[in-house]
Amino acid sequence: MFSNGKDNALEIMAILGNSNFKGVLAIVDTDFWVVENVRFTNPNVLTTDAHDLETMLIFSNALDKVLAEFGSTTKLGTTGKPLRDILVELALPIGFLRLISTPTRKNLQLNFKEMQYGNFIDLKKIKIDMEKMISEVQVKSRNSKIDVKKLKLEIESCTKKTNNFIKYICSGDDLVEILTLILINVVGNYRSKNIDSHSLRAILRLAYDYDSFSVTDLYASVRKWELANGPFKIL
Template identity: 40%
Template sequence: MRDFLTVDRVANQIRLRRSTYTGTFLLVEGSSDKTFYTRFVDQLVCELVETSGKPSSKQRAIEILKILEESNFQGVLAIVDADFDRFETLLYTSPNLLRTDSHDLETMLINSPAFNKVLAEFGSEEKIAQFTQDVRLVLIENGISVGYLLWISKSNGLNLTFEGITFSKFLNERTLQIDELKLIQEIKNKSQAFSLNEKDMQERLKSQKSNNHDPWQICCGHDLVEILSFGLRKALGSNKAADVEPNSLERSLRLAYEEIYFYQTQLYLDIKTWESKNQPFRVLRNYT
């Protein structure tokens, strides 16, 4: 139902809720984000509000925050995925708007010890040992090609479709290396962008990769999980596709993510800073 509510309606609901609730309102993008952050939030003093819908959950979270801030509403905080924000001129900044440490929540999960647990659970020790690199590095070195193409598409208004691309069409099942031309062809076909010049896209991708950006800011977590899912069927393990499908793996990563990992993030420190500047409002559970 929330998908059909305008940002004004959601902002008004929060204002009305304030008459009976004195705690913090924490805006998060989607249901998986809400599930994740609920573990660290003191629900007696902080209420999570999911902002999923169109045009995008992130944009909706920011718009709702702006509306509330313009009316001097106190005790509201938004946490959104960083995406490519750290490389772009931001349209809106606010001390009440925080971003994930890396590109998104899923990359934060993969770049934590939770990943090692999931890999140990679903992977084959013998097969993993055949890789000369850490599996995490294999994922980000290949996932970065998809991330850069997404950034190129967004920056140039190409409106290419990345959702639903079939990774098996451009991933080597033995090495997990990406064939970049086949990747571009798959995105071109999925987008029905038949006038897209493949060689030009290859050159743009090559140019972007030469900038040596932090791959954790470029790679999309969902893409890394797709590569991991593909790898756990043959290169890294012997699982059936249904047992390691991406949504299931992301759920496993969230479950394997311990509180102590969160306490070591910049996001945690940012929330603590927000709490200290916005007393008496609180977000996090106290821990010892």
Template identity: 40%
Template sequence: MREHLTPDRVANKIRLMRTQYQGTFLITEGETDARVWKNLVNLSQCFVENATNKEKAIGALDILEKDNFSGVLAVVDADFDRLEGKQSPTPNLLMTDTHDMETMLLQSPALEKVLAEYGSEDKIKKLTESTGQDIRTLLIVPGVFLGYLRWLSLKEGLSLKFEDLSFKKFIDDTTLALDELKLIKTVKNNSQKHDLDEQTLQKRIEDLKQKTHNPWSVCCGHDLICILSIGLCKALGSCNTKQVESLILEKDLRLAYEASFFSRTELYQAILQWEAANPPFKVLAKIEE
């Protein structure tokens, strides 16, 4: 089972493959990320290996680097690393431009393609005009607060549980507005942390906020997609819940993400620089004009 993979096993698999394969090895931190990369790389020159999580991807890379193994690159989600001032310890480890791969997809025109499939032009126009905010801002505003709560939990060791949250409890389905205290209460209950004071957590989040923080680095892509899912059922469209489940939207965003969109990112430029520094190894597929 892939969940039982260790960094050593990932590294050993790549070592064994090198005897028959002379191309680049790209280590990713998850299966969904690997699916995105397989649409962006030249598969005849670059093999994509899923390490199953960020720590294992970094660990496998570290093992291979200590062996002076050439032609290996790892790409992981930035998460809160940039906000924490953390930098990559090696040129062979690159991070997403924003919090994670999902936020990169949402920043791109892939979002417009998904909205064209599931959304209502009239409803989208009505909501954006009434709020004075574009679609991405409508997703980002509630997503930022939730992102800060996630970051606060990590920084202060609160062990809050964000899996399986019911977003409908704190997101208004007609405006996508967030009720901050309802969100905190929902997360508290989901985490069995009833002793935490909601107003105190709200203030701690306000203290954590800084204008210099890029909201796309604060927000978790999965949270934004859950908010989008709610919106497409009422505020932005007329879908039923099953049509626009978050897993379906994530899949559609991946399929809608084109290599030409990726070519506009900082990560794309970083990979080009890596290729230039590591001949003859190649990663990227040729982008059609």
């Protein structure tokens, strides 16, 4: 069942834990926990192998299956690099802006909902304009205190240093929205023209197979939980 948010899930698990309720397991998005070195020790709460579920899907062969169905082989061949790499390059600066704006960092109180990604992604060059991206979020947040140029330099500095944390910084929301935009306007075939981000999320979930899941840390953690909590089974 869905808890309608990570905070709700953690609160529910704390209540159940205090009442010694058995056989309940929660899986929540990692978000920035790995990047922020947050240690969460509830044995009945597991986290995703990436920032969130959608990021896990993009980093799996589910993306390859989606591209095989909705991508144009000819158009994909003109991008110069794998589309997954392009998605990461475009989503990473947004991910860093999200990270920088969190309460544990600068607490910028930014609103990332309903961003118009086409306002700051150049679809001809497949490049992100960071100043436009920051301004897009700033306008929706009504936060006039942001120094756009200074924040851009900070994001650029972050993107040069990152390596192993990429999948924990890129938000699945951003990756899926950007993928939708690029499929429709750049690399998609005729089947991609009517696709939207909501349906694309569902398609990615359906494309994610058991073999892909079985090699994840999350899968191993679920199996470990089952051994410690018999006779309860998840998989």
